[in-house]
Amino acid sequence: MTSGATGGRKLTDRQRLAWLRLIRTENVGPATFRELINRCGSAENAIEMLPELTRRGGTTRPIRIPTISEPEDELERAAAYGDRSVAIGEPAAPPMLRNLDQPPPLIAVKGETSVFSLPAVAIVGARNASLAGVKFARRLASDLGREGYAIVSGLARGIDTAAHQGSVDTGTIAALAGGLDEPYPPENAGFCNEIAQRGAIVSEMPFGWKPRAKDFPRRNRIIAGLALGLVVVEAARRSGSLISARLASEMGRLVFAMPGSPLDPRAEGTNGLLKEGAILVTGAADVASHIAPLIGRVHAPPETFEEPPDYSVVPPPRDSDRDRIVEALGTTPISVDDIIRHTGLHPAQVSMVLLELDLAGRLERHSGGAVSLVFAD
Amino acid sequence: MTSGATGGRKLTDRQRLAWLRLIRTENVGPATFRELINRCGSAENAIEMLPELTRRGGTTRPIRIPTISEPEDELERAAAYGDRSVAIGEPAAPPMLRNLDQPPPLIAVKGETSVFSLPAVAIVGARNASLAGVKFARRLASDLGREGYAIVSGLARGIDTAAHQGSVDTGTIAALAGGLDEPYPPENAGFCNEIAQRGAIVSEMPFGWKPRAKDFPRRNRIIAGLALGLVVVEAARRSGSLISARLASEMGRLVFAMPGSPLDPRAEGTNGLLKEGAILVTGAADVASHIAPLIGRVHAPPETFEEPPDYSVVPPPRDSDRDRIVEALGTTPISVDDIIRHTGLHPAQVSMVLLELDLAGRLERHSGGAVSLVFAD
Numbered sequence: 001m002t003s004g005a006t007g008g009r010k011l012t013d014r015q016r017l018a019w020l021r022l023i024r025t026e027n028v029g030p031a032t033f034r035e036l037i038n039r040c041g042s043a044e045n046a047i048e049m050l051p052e053l054t055r056r057g058g059t060t061r062p063i064r065i066p067t068i069s070e071p072e073d074e075l076e077r078a079a080a081y082g083d084r085s086v087a088i089g090e091p092a093a094p095p096m097l098r099n100l101d102q103p104p105p106l107i108a109v110k111g112e113t114s115v116f117s118l119p120a121v122a123i124v125g126a127r128n129a130s131l132a133g134v135k136f137a138r139r140l141a142s143d144l145g146r147e148g149y150a151i152v153s154g155l156a157r158g159i160d161t162a163a164h165q166g167s168v169d170t171g172t173i174a175a176l177a178g179g180l181d182e183p184y185p186p187e188n189a190g191f192c193n194e195i196a197q198r199g200a201i202v203s204e205m206p207f208g209w210k211p212r213a214k215d216f217p218r219r220n221r222i223i224a225g226l227a228l229g230l231v232v233v234e235a236a237r238r239s240g241s242l243i244s245a246r247l248a249s250e251m252g253r254l255v256f257a258m259p260g261s262p263l264d265p266r267a268e269g270t271n272g273l274l275k276e277g278a279i280l281v282t283g284a285a286d287v288a289s290h291i292a293p294l295i296g297r298v299h300a301p302p303e304t305f306e307e308p309p310d311y312s313v314v315p316p317p318r319d320s321d322r323d324r325i326v327e328a329l330g331t332t333p334i335s336v337d338d339i340i341r342h343t344g345l346h347p348a349q350v351s352m353v354l355l356e357l358d359l360a361g362r363l364e365r366h367s368g369g370a371v372s373l374v375f376a377d
Numbered sequence: 378m379t380s381g382a383t384g385g386r387k388l389t390d391r392q393r394l395a396w397l398r399l400i401r402t403e404n405v406g407p408a409t410f411r412e413l414i415n416r417c418g419s420a421e422n423a424i425e426m427l428p429e430l431t432r433r434g435g436t437t438r439p440i441r442i443p444t445i446s447e448p449e450d451e452l453e454r455a456a457a458y459g460d461r462s463v464a465i466g467e468p469a470a471p472p473m474l475r476n477l478d479q480p481p482p483l484i485a486v487k488g489e490t491s492v493f494s495l496p497a498v499a500i501v502g503a504r505n506a507s508l509a510g511v512k513f514a515r516r517l518a519s520d521l522g523r524e525g526y527a528i529v530s531g532l533a534r535g536i537d538t539a540a541h542q543g544s545v546d547t548g549t550i551a552a553l554a555g556g557l558d559e560p561y562p563p564e565n566a567g568f569c570n571e572i573a574q575r576g577a578i579v580s581e582m583p584f585g586w587k588p589r590a591k592d593f594p595r596r597n598r599i600i601a602g603l604a605l606g607l608v609v610v611e612a613a614r615r616s617g618s619l620i621s622a623r624l625a626s627e628m629g630r631l632v633f634a635m636p637g638s639p640l641d642p643r644a645e646g647t648n649g650l651l652k653e654g655a656i657l658v659t660g661a662a663d664v665a666s667h668i669a670p671l672i673g674r675v676h677a678p679p680e681t682f683e684e685p686p687d688y689s690v691v692p693p694p695r696d697s698d699r700d701r702i703v704e705a706l707g708t709t710p711i712s713v714d715d716i717i718r719h720t721g722l723h724p725a726q727v728s729m730v731l732l733e734l735d736l737a738g739r740l741e742r743h744s745g746g747a748v749s750l751v752f753a754d
Contacts, residue, residue, distance in 0.1 A: 132640045259636030259648055262659035263509045271636055271659050274651070282639035282648050 018043035020071035057360025111200035125159030143284035145170030178211030229254035235269030395420035434737025488577030502536025502610035520661035522547030555588030606631035612646030710747035
């Protein structure tokens with residue numbers, strides 16, 4: 001194992017700072033982070049190599065790397081607030097997240113982290129929920145809570161708030177789209193504090209980060225990832241809750257939906273999910289009967305990072321190799337295996353070029369290991 | 378073929394009167410009727426043999442057989458009203474009914490019988506329907522009507538009425554629990570006339586028959602039988618519509634249900650059906666996409682009555698055989714095959730004894746060919 005791995009052990013303070021610095025670097029998301037650690041052996045090494053890798057990826061503008069003091073400041077301010085950044089393999093992190101396709105390397109948590117050891121059910125839905133929907137979500141959360149389930153949601157208005165309210169006494173987890181000090185919507189700030197004292201709040205984003213619209217899909221991924229199943233209570237057509245349901249389904253989580261009248265626009269999305277095979281929920285028993293058999297059977301992998309292959313035997317890619325790979329890529333996602341087959345290059349050479357392009361902001365990574373070029377105009 | 382069969386041909390007037398007289402006889406339902414025709418060769422012969430068969434079945438009180446003039450009167454009064462009694466194999470009868478487990482031998486019809494040749498969908502539901510339910514049923518009926526489907530329902534208040542209203546322009550069929558001159562509820566009498574002029578009304582029951590509560594399950598069987606699929610719109614727990622859904626399912630018809638809020642008691646039955654596998658309906662497309670592939674594929678059998686086996690080679694049952702069969706029977710339904718195996722008697726002997734018990738009012742016939750003794754106190 002390299003020094004990048006955690007393996008259930010705790011990071012040293014120095015490692016934690018380097019990890020934070022690397023994940024806060026421009027163009028570095030969870031997938032690129034993992035690739036860099038595997039390639040360079042540690043976050044510190046990766047940060048050293050970043051300028052050269054980026055240049056080879058084809059950008060002259062240097063990418064923005066936080067200074068050493070920035071993560072120090074972030075951790076200090078967060079600690080004063082009671083938050084801490086934990087690596088996904090550390091004991092205080094929610095174990096379910098280890099089983100994501102590309103888990104965030106670090107997650108900010110605050111609260112009673114023992115709640116992460118309960119089997120969890122996510123309950124999400126419309127912000128402009130009906131009174132009946134709110135009542136149903138609150139009752140469902142409270143009934144499942146009494147049966148020993150933690151309830152996960154996103155602290156949004158409507159259904160999310162009701163789900164947290166129903167489970168605040170038994171165990172509730174709120175995933176935020178911004179920093180833990182920036183709950184959204186603002187009127188839920190007081191309630192968010194209450195959740196953080198009795199349950200837990202989590203976020204992928206830096207302390208102090210104000211959530212933007214584009215941060216919510218990442219939060220939705222965390223909500224779905226934390227739970228064994230996700231219940232959608234009221235959702236219009238093309239609503240965010242349906243995206244959460246798709247994410248949950250892609251992660252192999254069970255998807256449940258509350259039925260509603262075909263004449264109610266707030267039931268269009270949920271009825272659509274039911275037509276596609278979601279499990280119909282009229283009460284906690286419908287959820288528990290499907291979730292209970294899964295408890296203890298969704299295993300988190302023991303290690304988040306793998307032993308890197310011995311790259312020393314493979315020559316580094318030449319400029320002509322780099323050109324061939326860029327030529328093979330387009331804006332339509334294709335698998336890395338296809339690129340390897342098509343170019344005949346060594347996998348290590350292909351993944352190095354892709355890493356460089358990624359850091360240069362020219363590559364987009366998709367689920368299932370597919371990649372595409374970012375459309376440059 | 379015996380003279381009891383219709384085989385797509387029309388009955389003679391004399392046959393029709395004898396059939397009507399036999400089916401109106403006490404203790405003679407569709408199954409017993411069929412057994413008698415197969416056994417005795419014709420309805421006229423059966424009527425002649427009834428007193429002796431009944432006596433052997435163990436009752437001293439003679440069963441009530443209509444006089445010759447009673448069916449004559451019934452047909453005459455019905456004809457004046459525009460109704461006629463058609464045998465289930467005759468061209469004017471709804472062909473879908475031939476495919477029931479025990480089709481009624483005769484059915485009273487009035488109206489535009491060409492509507493029977495359209496593929497049909499039944500729409501049923503709560504009498505105390507919500508405004509939304511009524512609106513949905515009417516729109517569903519009208520949308521399916523425009524796509525060429527006939528709509529079948531039971532003329533009841535609420536959902537049934539809405540289903541007929543939505544399809545009165547395109548083709549609607551009302552199945553009644555009483556005679557065709559006794560529509561229920563009474564306030565629908567005018568609407569029933571309109572249906573009979575533009576679509577059709579049907580009933581198993583005699584002209585002039587006032588419907589009793591116990592006649593409605595028979596009507597529900599006709600509703601389910603006439604259609605390729607049955608849609609339930611709003612149904613409380615333990616409601617009649619759920620019985621219709623079960624009947625439809627037993628007949629191999631598709632069962633559909635409209636979803637509703639778990640907090641609405643009128644959706645408890647329909648949500649329950651959905652959990653059991655009913656197809657979720659939010660619009661006509663959900664029904665049509667499942668029904669369309671069945672059109673023309675549910676074949677009515679060419680003959681309703683079978684060639685009787687040659688009973689002359691089998692000795693008639695002795696009194697001791699009769700006793701053994703009665704001993705083998707109880708109030709729990711068992712299959713006729715089990716009785717044959719248990720007693721070692723010839724199938725013709727067993728079925729003869731069962732027919733006699735049936736006529737004597739001592740036997741109950743269940744679906745799937747099972748029988749039980751009527752509990753006598």
